[in-house]
Amino acid sequence: MDRTVSPSAPQPTRLSDYRPPAHLIETLDLALDLRDDWTTVRATLRGRRNPAAGQGAAPIVLDGEAQELVSVTLDGERLGPNEYALEADRLTLPERDGAFELVVESRIRPQDNSALEGLYLSNGMYCTQCEAEGFRRITYFPDRPDVMAVYSVRLEADAARFPVLLSNGNPVEQGEAGAGRRYAVWHDPFPKPSYLFAAVAGDLACVEDRFVTRSGREVALRIYVEHGNEPRTGHAMDSLKRAMRWDEEVFGLEYDLDLFMIVAVSHFNMGAMENKGLNVFNSKLLLADAATATDADLQRVEAVVAHEYFHNWTGNRVTCRDWFQLSLKEGLTVFRDQQFSADMHSHGVKRVGDVRLLRSVQFAEDAGPTAHPVRPDSYIEINNFYTPTVYEKGAEVVRMIHTLLGPAGFRRGMDLYFERHDGQAVTCEDFVAAMEDANGADLSSFRLWYQQAGTPTLEADWSQDLSARSLTLRLRQSVPPTPGQPLKRPMPLPVRAALLGKAGGTVAPERVLLLDGAEASFTFEEVGEPAVPSLLRGFSAPVRLEAAWSEDDLAFLAGADDDPFGRWEALQTLATRSLLRMAEALRAGGAATLDQRIVSAFRASLADARLEPAFKAELLTLPGETLLGQASETWQVDAVHEARELARRTLGEALRDGWRQAYQALAGEEGALDTEAMGRRAFKNAALAYWVAAGDEAAVAAALAQARPDGRMTDVVAALAALSDLERPDAEAALQAFHDRWLDDPLVLDKWFALKATASRPDTLATVEALRRHPRFDRRNPNRVRALIGSFTTGNPVRFHAADGSGYAFLAQEVLALDKLNPQVAARLTQPLVRWRRFDEGRRQRMLEALRRIADEPGLSRDVFEIVSKGLA
Numbered sequence: 001m002d003r004t005v006s007p008s009a010p011q012p013t014r015l016s017d018y019r020p021p022a023h024l025i026e027t028l029d030l031a032l033d034l035r036d037d038w039t040t041v042r043a044t045l046r047g048r049r050n051p052a053a054g055q056g057a058a059p060i061v062l063d064g065e066a067q068e069l070v071s072v073t074l075d076g077e078r079l080g081p082n083e084y085a086l087e088a089d090r091l092t093l094p095e096r097d098g099a100f101e102l103v104v105e106s107r108i109r110p111q112d113n114s115a116l117e118g119l120y121l122s123n124g125m126y127c128t129q130c131e132a133e134g135f136r137r138i139t140y141f142p143d144r145p146d147v148m149a150v151y152s153v154r155l156e157a158d159a160a161r162f163p164v165l166l167s168n169g170n171p172v173e174q175g176e177a178g179a180g181r182r183y184a185v186w187h188d189p190f191p192k193p194s195y196l197f198a199a200v201a202g203d204l205a206c207v208e209d210r211f212v213t214r215s216g217r218e219v220a221l222r223i224y225v226e227h228g229n230e231p232r233t234g235h236a237m238d239s240l241k242r243a244m245r246w247d248e249e250v251f252g253l254e255y256d257l258d259l260f261m262i263v264a265v266s267h268f269n270m271g272a273m274e275n276k277g278l279n280v281f282n283s284k285l286l287l288a289d290a291a292t293a294t295d296a297d298l299q300r301v302e303a304v305v306a307h308e309y310f311h312n313w314t315g316n317r318v319t320c321r322d323w324f325q326l327s328l329k330e331g332l333t334v335f336r337d338q339q340f341s342a343d344m345h346s347h348g349v350k351r352v353g354d355v356r357l358l359r360s361v362q363f364a365e366d367a368g369p370t371a372h373p374v375r376p377d378s379y380i381e382i383n384n385f386y387t388p389t390v391y392e393k394g395a396e397v398v399r400m401i402h403t404l405l406g407p408a409g410f411r412r413g414m415d416l417y418f419e420r421h422d423g424q425a426v427t428c429e430d431f432v433a434a435m436e437d438a439n440g441a442d443l444s445s446f447r448l449w450y451q452q453a454g455t456p457t458l459e460a461d462w463s464q465d466l467s468a469r470s471l472t473l474r475l476r477q478s479v480p481p482t483p484g485q486p487l488k489r490p491m492p493l494p495v496r497a498a499l500l501g502k503a504g505g506t507v508a509p510e511r512v513l514l515l516d517g518a519e520a521s522f523t524f525e526e527v528g529e530p531a532v533p534s535l536l537r538g539f540s541a542p543v544r545l546e547a548a549w550s551e552d553d554l555a556f557l558a559g560a561d562d563d564p565f566g567r568w569e570a571l572q573t574l575a576t577r578s579l580l581r582m583a584e585a586l587r588a589g590g591a592a593t594l595d596q597r598i599v600s601a602f603r604a605s606l607a608d609a610r611l612e613p614a615f616k617a618e619l620l621t622l623p624g625e626t627l628l629g630q631a632s633e634t635w636q637v638d639a640v641h642e643a644r645e646l647a648r649r650t651l652g653e654a655l656r657d658g659w660r661q662a663y664q665a666l667a668g669e670e671g672a673l674d675t676e677a678m679g680r681r682a683f684k685n686a687a688l689a690y691w692v693a694a695g696d697e698a699a700v701a702a703a704l705a706q707a708r709p710d711g712r713m714t715d716v717v718a719a720l721a722a723l724s725d726l727e728r729p730d731a732e733a734a735l736q737a738f739h740d741r742w743l744d745d746p747l748v749l750d751k752w753f754a755l756k757a758t759a760s761r762p763d764t765l766a767t768v769e770a771l772r773r774h775p776r777f778d779r780r781n782p783n784r785v786r787a788l789i790g791s792f793t794t795g796n797p798v799r800f801h802a803a804d805g806s807g808y809a810f811l812a813q814e815v816l817a818l819d820k821l822n823p824q825v826a827a828r829l830t831q832p833l834v835r836w837r838r839f840d841e842g843r844r845q846r847m848l849e850a851l852r853r854i855a856d857e858p859g860l861s862r863d864v865f866e867i868v869s870k871g872l873a
Contacts (some may be wrong), residue, residue, distance in 0.1 A: 009869070010862045012378040013507040015324040022058040023096065024050045026191075030139065032119070034126055034157040034201055036257050038107040039119065040070070043139040045102040045149075057095035060102065060351055063133070064140035064279030066118070073103040091140045106138045113137070114780055114821040122267035123226065125202030126162070128278055131273060132323055132382045146321045146425040148191040149269045153202055156183040162201040164224060168192070168276045170259055188276055189425060190256070193319055198275030200224070200263045201247045207233045211244050213254045217791065219244075224263045225287065232287040234672075235298055236262070241318065243306035246340050247703040251414055253313045254648025262286065262305075266746065269782055269824050270386070272304050274311030275652055278710070281308070284747055284783050292673055292748050293676040294714040302344065307337040318418065321425045323382045327374045327450070328428050330386075331394020338395060345675045349614045355565065358396065360626050362388035363544070366455040367630070368835045369870045371482040372441060375428055375450040381868040383824045389453070397449045398543040401432075403494045403512060403540055405439050445492040445516055453482040456491050458515070460535055461548035469528045471499060471508070473535075476519040477543070483873070492516045496537035500560055502530045510563075532556055537563040557599040559604055570618055571601055574646070576631055577624050582643035583628070583776050587636050592643060594650045602651055614679030617686040625797045635838045641760070641798040642707035652694030659691040663702065671712040680716075685718035694720040700726070707734040709741035717751055724759040749776060750787035757792040764799045765806055768792045779818055782825045789814050793832050800832065805846030808833060811849040815864060818858050823861030829853065830864055848872070 029044040049058065050303035060074075066088035069086060072079045074093060078273055085092040095103070113120035118137025119128050128134065136143040153167040159182040165174070177183045204224040211219045219241060223233045240262070247253045261278045285304045288297050314330035314336065340349040364373060365388055372385070374394045379385050402410045413435035421430060428450045436443050457481045466469040475495065479488035493515040499508035508524040508531070532553050536545050549557070549570075554577075557570035571846025582592035605611065605619050625644055629635030652659065665682035671677070688706070691699035700723070707719035720738060723731040733753065742748035757768050771777060771788055778784050793800050793811050811833060818826035833854075836847035854860070855868045 002437050008381045010682070010865060012380050013382075014378045015322070015376070016791045018322055018324070020052040021050055021147050022053045022142060023047045023060055023100075023142065025142060025147055027152070028141070028149045029152045029154075030197075031154040032199060034110075034155065034162065036108075036111075038068075039110055040105065040107050041067070042103065042105045043141065045104070045141070046099070046537070047102070048099045049505075057097035060100070060103070060211070061142070062091045062093070062140035063089065063136035063143040066113070066137045067106045067108045067139070069140070070105040070107060072105075073664050075100055075102075085516070089136075094714050108138065115824065116267055116269050116782070116822060117824070119199065120267070122265045124161070125200065125204070125226075125265065126157070127200050127202075127263065127265045128198050128275075129269060129273060129280065130197050130269075130275075132193040132386075133195075134328075135197055138197075141194055141220060141414060145193040145195060145319050148193050148319070148423070148425060149410040150191050151197060153186045153188075153197075153199060154183060155186075155199060157180055157201045162205060164200070164202055164204045164206070165366055166198075166200040166224070166261060166263065166278055168196070168198055170257060170277075183696050189400060190276060191318070192276050192316065193425065196274070196276050196316060198273070198278040198280055200278070200280065200583050203227070204207065204263070205230050207237065209237050209241070209291070211241050211255070211260075213244075214248045215254060217254075217258075219257070220259045221253050222261045223286070224261065225283075225628075226264070226266075229264065229283075229287050232292065233264075233291045235288050235293075236286050236301055239302040239305040240309060242302070242344065243309045243340060246343065247310060247313075247336075250252070250339070250343075251313075251336075251411065253418075255318070260309075262308075266783070267781055268337070269822065272308045272396070274315055276312070276316050278865060279308045279429070281305075282783065284750070287747060290673060290712055290714075291729065292713055292745065294717050294751075295681060297713075298673065299341065300676070303337050303341045304342045307333055310336045310340075312363070313418065317423065318532055319419045319425045321427050323379070323385070324375050324377075325395030325427050326382075326385060326433055327390045327397075328426065330391050330553070331374065332398050332431070334391050334395035335398040337360035337401075344735075346612060346614055346679070347613070347718045348568075349618055349679075350536060351565050352568050352615075352618045354392070354395075356543060356627075358388070358392045358864075359630070360624065362392045362542075363455050364626070364630055364835060365389055366393075366453060367480075367747075368837070369483055370831070370867065371453045373451050373453045377484070381827070381862040383863055384827055397446070398448075400494050400541060401435055401443065401446060401491075403496070404443075404514070405435065405441065408439075409439045410435070440629060447464070448489060451480065452488060452491065454479045454483055454488060456493065456541075456543045457546060458493060458536070458541070458543040459546045460533070462529060462533055464527065466528065466530070469526055470732075471524045471527045471531055473497065473513075473522045473533060474519070475513070475515045475522070477515060479516075483870070484517050490516070490518045490692040492540040494542060495535065495541040496521075496563075498534045499527055499531040500534055500536065500562075502532060502556065504560070506562065507531050512540070534561050534563055534566045536569070537566050539565050539569075549573070549597065552595055555601055558601045564615060568615075568859065571598075571605075571619060572623055574598055574601065576628060579623065579628055579647055580632060582640040583636055583645065585630075586642050586646075587639040592646060594647045599649075599654050603655055603658065604680055606662065612676075612679055614675070614685035617679070620686055620690075622651075626794075629797065629838060632838075634840055635801075635835055636840070637798055637801045637843070638803070645760075648690065648693040650697070652690040652692070656691065656694045656696065659687040659694070660696075660699070662687040663691055667702070671714075681712075681714050681718075685715065685722075688718065689722045692726075700728075700730075704730055704734055707738070709738045713748070713751075717755070720755055721758075724755050725761060727761060740768065743776065746776075746781075746783070750783055750845075753777075753784065753787040754791040754795070757788050758795040760796065760798055762798060762799075764792070765802065765810060768809065779821055782822065785818065785829070786826055789829060793829065801843060803842060805849065808846050808850035809853075812853045815854055819857075819861050819864050823863035826861065827863035827867050830867045830871075834867060 025047040031042040033040040110119045117134035155165040165184035167186035172185040174184040209221045264283040264286040272281040315497040326478035416438040417434035459476045495513045498510040501507040561567040585592040703719040
């Protein structure tokens with residue numbers, strides 16, 4: 001059933017309908033009186049008519065949800081119920097043509113707020129999440145990003161239970177409020193939209209440090225956590241200081257307040273939130289040390305701390321005019337945090353990781369019914385557009401501009417962007433215009449990347465004329481149809497390319513080729529020896545590349561390409577071709593054999609001492625099942641899984657001695673936290689996984705020893721992952737010991753839930769269903785839901801996509817249960833079901849049955865309705 005045609009279906013908000021707000025709010029004085037039964041909110045708004053919205057008087061329209069209106073006073077006169085219109089989602093007041101003062105008093109119940117939007121309780125602590133439209137659940141206000149006001153906030157609460165009272169900006173005063181209560185007043189001098197408001201009240205420990213800016217100003221840095229978690233904040237604090245220094249050095253951007261605060265909360269829908277001066281973080285992305293977090297966790301914490309800090313300028317000081325411009329702040333800031341992480345660690349390894357993520361989640365989104373441009377045309381629920389397209393693809397658009405302009409030109413564009421728009425709410429066009437004007441460049445064609453959905457396919461072939469000492473490269477592109485956009489225009493594609501001599505060395509240095517039409521040819525001169533093109537170096541454009549490389553060409557590039565991404569990509573492409581051939585043979589009932597060129601390439605890479613260990617670990621990782629499925633016309637789930645497992649065993653057995661020696665050479669290292677040590681651990685654990693796959697008892701014994709729960713978390717989790725598919729008592733005992741050791745640590749216990757959910761054993765779905773009854777499983781905690789349900793549905797394709805549809809029925813049941821508690825999390829969990837077109841007919845029908853079951857549920861949220869209706873369209 002397609003509910004999009006229902007007369008009662010939610011209606012979309014469209015970019016084409018944007019109008020400036022009728023009134024602007026210049027200051028907001030907000031008082032929150034936090035009590036056990038009700039929280040009383042008193043908002044004093046001082047505003048004026050917006051000249052950009054037209055002439056004459058206009059009604060004052062405020063957004064508001066899930067609150068009880070107590071009183072409204074406009075310009076000193078209390079209004080009666082017949083003098084305003086109160087609806088479920090808005091409050092409309094009498095017309096005003098000039099300045100006005102409005103006082104609105106309302107009551108809310110944060111303790112009942114399981115959606116975790118607005119003001120809510122998490123482990124006895126009051127906290128907020130206002131992006132995108134949560135502020136309207138706190139008070140009545142024009143809750144849109146182009147209304148920017150200066151905020152003063154007064155918080156009052158029980159002094160014993162909530163001694164810490166925080167909000168944006170700088171502290172003004174605090175004291176006793178009588179009857180065992182206390183208050184605190186905060187003032188943020190910088191105008192901000194309502195989505196950046198934050199407030200926290202709780203009994204929290206504070207870890208404090210300081211940072212001296214390049215201008216010599218001292219900034220106090222404070223991280224607030226639940227008592228007992230103080231030792232796990234050191235890495236986040238160091239990451240924050242590195243990010244602050246990097247932003248000064250690379251972009252000339254200095255922090256602008258005297259205080260920067262971060263608060264960790266246990267219940268959070270997102271990863272973190274960049275509220276001005278008071279970032280609120282999911283504890284998973286803040287609390288990390290070697291004993292409780294993996295190296296990947298530590299690097300993720302560093303990246304997210306940097307990302308939220310970088311938002312101070314790209315998102316806070318300059319924000320988006322409307323939510324259609326979301327990538328203006330998110331895509332740009334993702335690019336900035338990617339560059340930061342690359343500078344802190346390894347550019348090659350970071351780029352490989354970013355591309356793997358883009359392909360696995362964003363390319364899949366572009367190929368499905370929820371495909372949308374980087375700047376969407378419409379939405380029903382804006383929370384559904386915090387997507388890989390807006391974030392990761394948006395970052396790739398910024399990266400392409402950076403590639404064309406170069407670092408110095410990009411910096412000039414950023415400087416002009418801030419000079420023009422500091423303190424404003426602007427559009428994606430404003431960003432591109434600043435880049436153009438600062439460099440005298442024409443980037444008009446790049447605006448198409450913000451308007452057009454879909455992943456372009458780039459085809460490449462070439463011919464070489466040795467007598468003319470030239471090689472001609474031919475490039476062609478096409479963009480597939482996506483929902484609402486059947487016909488596409490060619491996209492501008494910067495293609496970094498070089499020529500490598502088959503005898504060794506580079507015969508034509510790297511050039512940036514701009515393909516700005518459907519096809520073009522480019523000639524390399526003075527190429528006097530046989531050469532192989534190295535294409536799309538650094539993944540210079542977010543495309544699917546179909547190049548005319550032979551398997552021998554790919555094997556050559558896998559060992560000789562001097563571009564790290566190009567070398568990794570060559571081996572991935574070679575492996576993908578072989579694995580898909582193996583899967584097809586297995587599906588047809590035949591025998592399957594791994595291409596020996598892959599074994600040879602792995603052997604050479606394993607022995608290559610010149611490669612940094614972290615990159616070697618990436619190079620020796622086979623394409624995942626999801627990526628292999630996306631590379632197929634029809635994803636043959638079981639055959640792809642069987643082929644990849646066969647390849648792992650083949651590589652494990654063929655290179656058994658190499659894996660063992662690599663593992664044993666690194667097994668006794670001390671656990672430092674520097675980049676090089678992390679890389680060595682990554683390589684060591686990759687070697688262990690292949691060694692275990694070979695079936696050696698010595699390898700299993702090594703994994704069991706490494707899995708002891710008191711070890712470094714990186715090594716323990718890697719060993720448990722290698723053991724989790726083995727149906728043997730000692731492997732089960734190792735997992736149980738980990739569970740028992742970390743039962744009272746929620747973040748570490750999430751790792752145990754995820755390990756159980758991603759095991760490829762036939763009984764995994766039954767295990768996941770049983771774990772919903774585990775005493776520590778709580779649907780109200782998004783982290784726990786993602787660890788168990790999300791890990792199973794996105795990280796275990798062979799079991800989730802079981803041919804009998806049991807995985808789909810399970811997910812439909814969970815989505816419906818979650819939708820009543822937290823629609824935002826429920827909608828995100830629904831995504832795997834809408835990609836049914838990639839599968840065989842039997843699975844398609846069962847996925848559609850699951851979608852229809854969800855769609856038929858009365859009272860479905862807007863969040864889930866939008867995803868499901870697109871899936872059924």
